[in-house]
Amino acid sequence: MAFGIYVHVPYCLQLCPYCDFTKYEWGPGAKQILAPEKYTELVKQEIRQRAEGIRAKDVATIYFGGGTPSLLEPSLILSLIDEVANAGFKLRGPEISIEIDPATIDEARLDQLLAGGVTRFSVGAQSFNDRLLKIAGRKHTSKDTVELLNILKRKGVNYSFDLLFALPSQTLSELNEDVARAIDYGPSHISAYNLTVPEGHKLDAGRAPEGEQIEMFDLIETKLGAAGIHRYEISNFAKPGFESRHNSLYWQDQPYWGVGLSSHSFLTPDALPEADAAQAPYGVRFWNRRAMKEYEKEMTVGAKHPWSFVTNLPEGQKEILQEHQAMTDFLHTSLRPLKGLDENALRLKFSEASSARAIKRLDELVTYGWATRDSLGWALTREGRLLANQAFEKLTFLQGELS
Numbered sequence: 001m002a003f004g005i006y007v008h009v010p011y012c013l014q015l016c017p018y019c020d021f022t023k024y025e026w027g028p029g030a031k032q033i034l035a036p037e038k039y040t041e042l043v044k045q046e047i048r049q050r051a052e053g054i055r056a057k058d059v060a061t062i063y064f065g066g067g068t069p070s071l072l073e074p075s076l077i078l079s080l081i082d083e084v085a086n087a088g089f090k091l092r093g094p095e096i097s098i099e100i101d102p103a104t105i106d107e108a109r110l111d112q113l114l115a116g117g118v119t120r121f122s123v124g125a126q127s128f129n130d131r132l133l134k135i136a137g138r139k140h141t142s143k144d145t146v147e148l149l150n151i152l153k154r155k156g157v158n159y160s161f162d163l164l165f166a167l168p169s170q171t172l173s174e175l176n177e178d179v180a181r182a183i184d185y186g187p188s189h190i191s192a193y194n195l196t197v198p199e200g201h202k203l204d205a206g207r208a209p210e211g212e213q214i215e216m217f218d219l220i221e222t223k224l225g226a227a228g229i230h231r232y233e234i235s236n237f238a239k240p241g242f243e244s245r246h247n248s249l250y251w252q253d254q255p256y257w258g259v260g261l262s263s264h265s266f267l268t269p270d271a272l273p274e275a276d277a278a279q280a281p282y283g284v285r286f287w288n289r290r291a292m293k294e295y296e297k298e299m300t301v302g303a304k305h306p307w308s309f310v311t312n313l314p315e316g317q318k319e320i321l322q323e324h325q326a327m328t329d330f331l332h333t334s335l336r337p338l339k340g341l342d343e344n345a346l347r348l349k350f351s352e353a354s355s356a357r358a359i360k361r362l363d364e365l366v367t368y369g370w371a372t373r374d375s376l377g378w379a380l381t382r383e384g385r386l387l388a389n390q391a392f393e394k395l396t397f398l399q400g401e402l403s
């Protein structure tokens with residue numbers, strides 16, 4: 001088992017119109033929200049008070065996401081890593097990642113984070129095109145990004161580049177230029193996200209038609225592949241050995257604990273104390289509140305002891321997984337990586353009858369041309385990846401459909 005911790009930092013330079021994450025705008029209005037020092041203190045309380053609800057003590061990854069964690073003073077970020085260690089977790093050469101926004105970080109702050117154990121940076125660059133950055137509502141400019149990438153390159157730091165595409169009015173040749181420039185800076189990892197907004201959203205107008213968006217997907221894969229940065233998951237590309245260890249936990253049915261405002265967690269039975277594992281044979285999902293006031297209240301009241309995520313959390317904040325939910329999660333997440341879903345892992349986790357039902361549906365995907373099957377299991381084809389949401393719908397089990 002590999003276990004990871006996600007820390008949510010809910011402050012942003014701007015509130016991007018396409019983003020659903022829980023965040024608060026940083027700046028003059030920041031006075032109305034909780035000061036970062038106080039927020040960090042609450043997260044530390046959460047770690048201290050609830051660590052005993054987790055049996056897994058070896059931490060493989062810590063991921064600071066948001067929001068924009070690079071808005072926080074590095075000393076606050078590092079104090080959270082210390083708190084994890086103080087709460088009894090063992091950090092054995094973990095991957096420690098932090099999301100950074102180009103307009104919020106300089107060399108001195110990078111050095112502090114590196115010296116404190118951060119091993120990987122995820123740069124929210126999105127594009128080098130200032131017109132498109134403006135359309136996306138971003139405050140940073142391509143000049144900020146170039147300055148940051150030059151520093152990262154000079155230092156030989158391991159980093160990932162976030163690329164946002166299919167923005168309103170963006171052309172194939174503009175995307176081509178973004179990809180080429182990103183490659184020039186030598187990132188070890190690139191996450192490429194097709195802008196996702198609901199129909200009627202102001203950013204939905206003027207986007208490339210579907211056929212051209214597919215060409216955009218292909219362009220990204222071809223260019224990155226030629227540069228040795230290979231697709232290993234629907235939206236993620238890496239040089240060999242530089243795949244995100246933290247995100248891989250999500251796709252490999254591994255447990256993770258999300259701390260901070262609105263964070264989500266998934267603990268498998270082997271990551272839970274034995275008494276909890278007996279009550280949650282398929283594990284438990286739980287989540288923190290989205291409103292700062294409520295989160296603050298919950299963390300200030302404190303935790304019962306011994307703390308149990310299975311019994312102490314209120315009903316609206318947890319889901320003790322039943323077999324059909326665990327199967328749905330397993331199928332959806334395991335098919336995201338290109339190497340696909342391992343038949344042995346499926347059979348090990350679920351009963352023979354339930355595995356057989358899942359296998360029937362997986363084989364149906366093969367008949368549609370959305371998946372391939374070999375001696376190890378199933379993997380999505382190019383078409384299956386493009387139609388992933390439809391493929392996952394077919395792999396969704398409702399209550400009563402298993403056993």
Ligand code: SF4
Nearest residue numbers: 012015016019066067
């Ligand atoms: S900076 Fe990132 S987290 Fe913040 S609003 Fe924009 S997209 Fe969302």
